[in-house]
Amino acid sequence: MRNLTKRHRSRVWRRYRALFIAAALAAVSTLPVRAADMEVTIDNFAFTPKELTAKAGTTIVFRNRDDIPHSVVGSKGEFHSKALDTDESFSFTFAKAGSYAYSCGLHPRMQGRIVVTP
């Protein structure tokens, strides 16, 4: 009995599998295309990773884990966070491909780069 049921279920799955997958794909495609978030952490007065490569559309989260506030300032003014206190974060979505240098507005020796690929 048990075996029969199992066989029956697998038959049902085979029959409808294509339909399930198609439906799942349809559901995904209705969502806006968005790459997964990536994170840059701030520890010991440094951005880690110092250089990060991401696909266009990626949202990067900059998280301050120091006991001192830091900020994130794009070299061409593309983005500018407020001063981030301990455990605060700033997010920016990099829509266009390019190379984005940035630094900390309080401690300009702290520098990093986001390389955005198409």
Added chain:
Amino acid sequence: MSNDNTNKGIDRRGALECMLWAGTGVLWTLNGGVPKSSQLLGIETAQAAEKAAAGFSFLQISDSHVGFNKPANPDALGTLKEAIGKVNGLLAKPAFMIHTGDITHLSKPGQFDDAEKVIGEAKLDVHYVPGEHDLIDENNGKAYLDRFGKNTKGSGWYSFDAGGAHFIGLVNVANLKAGGMGSLGDEQLAWLADDLKGKPTSTPVVVFAHIPLWTISADWGWGTEDSARALALLKRFGSVTVLNGHIHQLMQKVEGNVTFHTAMSTAFPQPAPGTAASPGPMLVPAEKLRTLLGLTSVEVRRGKRALAITDSPLAVS
């Protein structure tokens, strides 16, 4: 325990002792243009007051970081109150106080309010210059300038005369450029040249700014990119004293007629350059904080190049 560093830079041990101290201010005394400094805490108060009685004196406090509440000091406002309490215990009232920046931790209105209320209890005129922590409101320093910017130029620089000396408050924490250290900028340097024009070289000059005007650690940003241009303008003066904060520890250097001195913070200590992964707040055992407070006297004698620094902790732990 006394650590006399006459005529040499502060040594590593001295620096390590110094950086354990917090909650202090520095009392400066001008005797005929000869600045001296001493710690304010404990029994040295009376001595400092005696010195003050002999001449013109003023106070330097720095890096109060009001709003800071992390493990290195959960109550930065409390230690500022203690420092101001010491000021009020002085027998001879100083003429005024200078604050060399990082009044607040995050430039928040409440933090400025608390700082002004506590510092105001000293009932002294206070001449402020901003630290980078004082210019991080949403309007890039408007919060600071609205409070302290009256009669200042640009991002908050100014000068005044007192006790026969010329005092210059500079701002080296505004418009910082990526990759650089502190910066004065062309506009401020042009103003400085104009401000010094016609001043007799015999006038003692006291310059104060947040970030040190000499490079202590380029890696940690402890210096000012264009300080050499300011120092060139000051070169002709016989007595120049440069007072800074930012590094939360005592450092001193003499170069020609110029004495550079950094003050301790009233909030938390920072590590000596190169002794930690970063210049962030340094955690020391709570019970050590006050037992390691002490007296530092700094003496610049006219006509001599030698500089005497004496650090004397109040208690040996």
